[in-house]
Amino acid sequence: MKKLNMKFIQIIVLISILLVGCSKQDKKQSTIDELNKTPEVLVGTESRVLSSYRYDGNIIDNLYKEALSKNQNLEELNDRIEEISSDSLSDKTKDYLKYRSVNKRYWTSAKSYANNLNDSLWKVEMLDIIEKLESSYEKRVTNHESRIDSIEALKSTLKDKLILLKLFITEPMIHNYQSNELPNVEQLESLIKDYKKAIEDSKEYIKINK
Incomplete structure (x- = not known):
């Protein structure tokens, strides 16, 4: 009886191993099938596909x-990119950009006022003072301006990365479409035959009597 029980247990274990192996294989095959599938957005009736691209954005999007x-x-990465490029960029730069704008407007106005002085000596002296004050201000904000320049450079780089991301992500998808959905060439060949026959049959009626 013990031997029978042991044999039964061994059979159960073996079956379990086989089932797990099959499950993993099925899962692996399912993943492969998913990777090789035609993108859903490219599947459907002709009107749906055309309207999708014509009105809802371009094919890559x-x-x-x-x-x-x-x-x-990928979705989380894309969300982070969008958040950095919009809300975060605006929220974290607006205070300094406002500060910079106010100061630039002040220096422009101050120079305009100084240039309106009739006394040439006062005009020269005030313009010189304003220039020195503006230079002092620019030194004070050097660190901030450097950060703004870095942000602009990073903003440009991230924009490029998003474009590259879309191209790299969608290329395998369109490759699947190209591989899976290529129409049968026989339809085209049949149409060519129809054209040739119609052209040939028309010759009987296109004769010039001399």
């Missing part, structure tokens, strides 16, 4: 949106 919906990590 549509493919990229589908990729986002299927990849949480």
Whole structure:
């Protein structure tokens, strides 16, 4: 009886191992199938596809949106990029940009006022004072201006990265479409035959009597 029980247990363990192996294989195959599928946005009736691209944005944006919906990590990265590029950029730079704008307006107005002085000596002296004050201000904000320059450079770089991201993400998707959805060439060949036959048949009626 013990031997029978041991054998039964061994069979159960073996079956369990096989089931786990099959499950992993099925999951792996499912992942492969998913990767090789035609993108959903490119599947459907002709009118749906045309309206999707004509009115809802370009094809790369549509493919990229589908990729986002299927990849949480990619979606989170995209959300971070959008947040940095919009709300965060505005929130974290608006105070200094306002500060800089106020000061620039002041220096412009101050020089204009000084230039309106009729006394040439006072005019020269005041313009010189304003120049020195402005130079002192510019030294004070050097660190801030350096950071603004860095932000502008990073902003440009991130914009490029997002474009590259969309291109790299969508290329395999359009490749799947190209591989899976190529129409049968026989339809085109059939149309060519129809054209040739119609052209040939028309010759009987296109004759010039001399």
